Every structure is written in C-alpha cells, then in structure tokens.
Amino acid sequence: MTEESWQDGVYAALKGLGVSQIGYVPDAGHARLIERAHADNDMAAVVLTTEEEGIALSAGAWLGGQRTALLMQSSGVGNCINMLSLPINCRMGFFTIITMRGEWGEFNPWQVPMGSATEAVLKAAGVHVRRAERAEEVVEVVSASARLAYDSAIPVAVLLSQRLIGAKVWVK
Amino acid sequence: MSGLDRRAVVAELLRDTSDTPGGELLVVTGLGSATYDAGAAGDRDENFYLWxxxxxxxxxxxxxxxxxxxxxVLVITGDGExxxxxxxxxxIAARRQPNLAIAVLDNGQFGETGHQASHTALGTDLAAVAKGCGWAATATVTAMADVSALRTRLRNEALFAVIRISPAEVPRFLPIRDGARLTARFRDALGVPIG
Incomplete structure (x- = not known):
C-alpha cells in the first residue's frame, strides 16, 4: 500500500465518521491529508501557528457539535500538555494523528528528545495512545481510535511510526 | 491608574444576549477575571467559562x-490570556471567520497572580497585533460611553476589540467550574444530539 493510498484511506475514514474540521501544523507525513482537506468544501482545514491551538479548536468544535482531527508531528506534542486539560476536564472527544520523528533513521538529533518522550508524555497527560507501524493497518487503527475518541468522549492519539512514514531524506 | 469598571463593561457587552443575529449569543470566557465577570453578569447555558x-x-x-x-460567538478574555x-x-485572521468576535479586557496586569505588570503595560498593543495578523476590523475602547456601540459591533462583525479597564479589584464571583457540566449544558442549549 503506498503512502498516498493509505492517507486517502485515512481521509475517507475521517469523513465517514463525520469529521468536519481538521487543524494542523504541517508535516510531510500529513501532506496528502492536508491537501485533501483543503480541496474539500465540506471540511474546514485550519492551519495553526502551534499545536495546542488545535486542541482548543477541537474543544470549540465539540461544543458546537462537530468532530475534528488534529494533525501534527511528535515534536509538537510537547506544546500541547497543559491544553489537554481542556478535553479531559470537559469530557470532550479529542482525536489527533501524530507522525513520529526521531525514532527510525533520524538525521536530525533535535527531533530525538521529544520523539523518544512522545508516547510517555501523552500517557502521563491522560491521552489514550495507539500506534500504527504498517501501511496495511493504518486505516483500521485510525478508524477504531477515532471512534473511541468520539463515542467515549476521551482524548485519543494515533502515532504513525517513522518507519511507516519514512525518514526524511536530507540532501546537501 | 484609570480605566473602565470591568463588571460594568461586561454587563453591557452581555446585555440582552437574545438580541443577537442568529439567536442567543454564544460566549467563551478566558480563565480568571473574564470568567468571573461573565458569571457575575448572569449565568446562562450559552456561557462556556474557562478555568x-x-x-x-x-x-x-x-x-x-x-x-x-x-x-x-463572542470570546471575552483578559490581556494575559x-x-x-x-x-x-x-x-483566526487567516480563516476570515465572519461570526466570531473577540473582546480583550486589558488592565495591563496579571490580576489573578498578584498584579504583576503584563506585556500590554510594557509596550504591546494587542489591537495593533491583531491588525498586523490580518484582522480587518480592530478597535480600542477607553470610554464607557463607547461600550454600548461596541456591544453592537461585537454581535455583527468579525471584530477584535481591546477595552481598557481599571486594574482595581472587584468582588470575586465564581461560576460553575465543572467542565463536563459546562460542556453538556452548552451542547444541550444548542440542541447537539447526545452521543
């Protein structure tokens, strides 16, 4: 399964679950989803200056009866911690898809500390964490995790492993 | 230091909330004094208080x-928030969202934590920041006589407004702080289907 095809599968799954707002801080691993969201008149695609804005966006959407997904990379998780008190205290569904950096063939050492801490930090903050390692399982993992978030009104994160996404290639 | 009475300002901004295009005004308040001010103006299901x-x-x-x-939607918050x-x-400016307005109650202080000077007392002009971010409509209000007109604009425009309020302490008013309850009643008021 190519990256483009599983990303299209993820987009279809989110649409099928009624997601109508997608907040994002760009990452190459999310590029296709972001492109699809912008091309879709029934989807509000909101570019953020920092990841925690997306948690607040999701909370507002939930208050108004809409479902959201937040797209970010693992380095953005550190920006989100206090804002996670919002969906947790308010019993709101919150769903995020996180592309992992700093764990598989990483070139940039600055990505490693947050990449190594991502899962532990999310769990410590009260987020339910699921992980997809293989292209064949991504759509199923995303779909089940998003349903868990919306139907049980809890915060859920899906980590897309760097092995799945592919390490960023740096060329001089 | 001069400045308007925050309770009087918020009471005016939240006067006759049903007199809003589209129906009852939806209000989100920033933690601390903005939350207390909105609660003191009269609790309502369409108020979402942040703590x-x-x-x-x-x-x-x-x-x-x-x-x-x-x-x-009206967001009422403080300068620190x-x-x-x-x-x-x-x-928000990038979205050009037509039905959202923001009112910042600016006393130049972090009031909740001991009245330390905030950046707005040290040179930052939030209305100018908003303008620089691309907000088409911004305003700064310093006189109580102008708050009534501001109330109308905040209910009809995508406006970012700064209101210079007095840093004087006002009696604390503590509205509901159970987030799950606030969420449920807000969604119920909007008729959002349950689960």
Missing part, C-alpha cells in the same frame, strides 16, 4: 464559530 487552558479561549471560539456558522495565545490571532 484553565490559558491561551485557548480564542481558538475555542473559532472551533465553535466554524461549527455553528449561523450563530454569533490573549498574550499567551497570540498566535491564534494569526490563525
């Missing part, structure tokens, strides 16, 4: 405004 999540008020307003395009979420001014 934390500092820096998030404006973005909650955006998510809500996108989800409820026929309703008007707005400063922490300054990037949101850029994010």
């Amino acid at each position: 934390g999540a500092m820096g998030g008020a404006a973005m909650i307003g955006l998510g809500l405004a996108i989800a409820q395009p026929t309703r008007r 707005a400063l922490m979420g300054m990037g949101a001014l850029s994010t």
